[in-house]
Amino acid sequence: MATQMKPGVGPLEYGRRRWLQALFAVTLIVLYVPIFVLIAFSFNQQNRGGVWKGFTLENYPKAWQNQSIYDAMVNSLTIALVTTLIATVIGTMVAVMMWRFRFPLKPAYEAAMGLPIVIPEICMGVALLLFFNSTGLMGFFSAMVWPFNLSTIIIAHIAFCFPFVAIVVRSRLVGFNKQLEEASRDLGANEWQTFWQVLVPYMKPGIIAGALLAFTLSLDDFVITFFTAGPETVTFPVKIYSMVKTGVKYEVNAASTILILITILATVLAMKLQAPEKSGH
Amino acid sequence: MEDWKRNGRAFWTLGSPATFWLVVFFLAPLAYLLVLSFSSKAVIDGQVSVNDYAYLTGIDNYVRTLNPDIISIFLRTLWWSALATIACLLVGYPIAFAICFMPERWRPLALLLIVLPFWINLLIRTYALKTVLGARGLVGGSLNAILEPFGMQADIIGTTPAVIFGLVYVFLPFMILPLYSTIERLDKSYLEASLDLGASQFQTFYKVTLPLTMPGIVTGLILVFIPCLGMFLISDELGGTTSWMIGNVIQSQFGSSNDWPFGSALSFVLMLLTIIVLFIQWYVQNHSKGVGAQ
Incomplete structure (x- = not known):
């Protein structure tokens, strides 16, 4: 195991292990992508269908008036x-x-x-x-x-x-x-x-x-x-x-x-x- | 600590509002639910009543939970919850470990990023996930775009993996938090000593780190497993018609099926499962020697 380590990464420096960093990054992406998509689509022009049609702020006043x-x-x-x-x-x-x-x-x-x-x-x-x-x-x-x-x-x-x-x-x-x-x-x-x-x-x-x-x-x-x-x-x-x-x-x-x-x-x-x-x- | 008799007025003043709330709006409803689980719908003039009950008529409702369909839903609930919990552990442990070994100034931010989604409304997150996995969503749509040239089509929503992924997505922070707090307080010199004395990284992990962080693991397993057991939203939204969990059955008994006594019995079986799980946790926690999780 020790031989596989990159030079400069100490045995206890788990925070610098590439695979741990990658896993952390992937998890964050998985956790946040759905939320960001949801937020992004709140600025979508077309009202249904899941297709991006362009930026608008209209949904906010519409939600307020609904x-x-x-x-x-x-x-x-x-x-x-x-x-x-x-x-x-x-x-x-x-x-x-x-x-x-x-x-x-x-x-x-x-x-x-x-x-x-x-x-x-x-x-x-x-x-x-x-x-x-x-x-x-x-x-x-x-x-x-x-x-x-x-x-x-x-x-x-x-x-x-x-x-x-x-x-x-x-x-x-x-x-x-x-x-x-x-x-x-x-x-x-x-x-x-x-x-x-x-x-x-x-x-x-x-x-x-x-x-x-x-x-x-x-x-x-x-x-x-x-x-x-x-x-x-x-x-x-x-x-x-x-x-x-x-x-x-x-x-x-x-x-x-x-x-x-x-x-x-x-x-x-x-x-x-x-x-x-x-x-x- | 004072004895309550020494200052009875302060004792009652401080304690009674909460006690009242706990007894009237929590324990009494639960007791009533227990009574109803041993009751049945009243039969008035040969008609089965909609809202009136004949109380304490027997254990019929519990016998009904032994119906093969219900048992298979219970087993499915346990199995899926176990899968989701194990998946959370496999993903969460390395992440908690990585956060603990980050430079100190990054740790609070990393932890906040992991925990923040947990604070966002469960329903909003489920809806967000459903949108992304859906046939026209970012993930589901891309998958279909890849499969299309081969004349294939895939629908992620409605499958078992979608439900289990949903459970992991929603409950992962519950796993990472207790793991983090245990690993953070783990004396790192033990790991150093183990490595110095010639143990490999794997041996050190298996023989030192794992046993010492066991209480955190157990707490994490409990914190994920119990809410999974009672979940009905994820299986409802991300699963298909055949992916009911026990929560869905309970919900339907109190909703469209309108059989509250049976629903009460199912709720109590679910609570019993929860208590068994908590008892196992208590037992393990008292018989292991690791770093406390709380």
């Missing part, structure tokens, strides 16, 4: 924002609770909290569909005005997002110096003040990262949304699903491109926010 795509997009973003807000608050609170307290059956509690993360999405989706239908909540919420008709989806999204927030925040809390909390109490702050002025600022990077995670998870979700959406409600992934079934117009590509941009922005932001934390340890 009422059903617009509604689906607004629904998705509304759901993601409300989910993020609630999931972040309750996820952070329960993270603090689990970090701070010893209580009976704690391992069982933690396992139950981890269940929404590990069980197949489709199982959670059908369980919630069944629950909403049989309790009458589905009909109850669907009859409401926007945005309350999105409630079933939001409830479901919060259920699978908050455990992720809890994990992220809790891993941040592991590094917390408990003496800070004691010092705060010694100096006369009450429980509430200590929580807001010592613990929350410390958790902030974790909370923000958890919130962005919840936002992308919610925006990305198709399976659970598919099962928990009321008969009239359409979110963006569900909209694409039905449009792919019936034959697609490039307006969908345009809207998808916008969604991809939003997701990438949130992801990069989350990574940026988490990066300095690593070097701090």
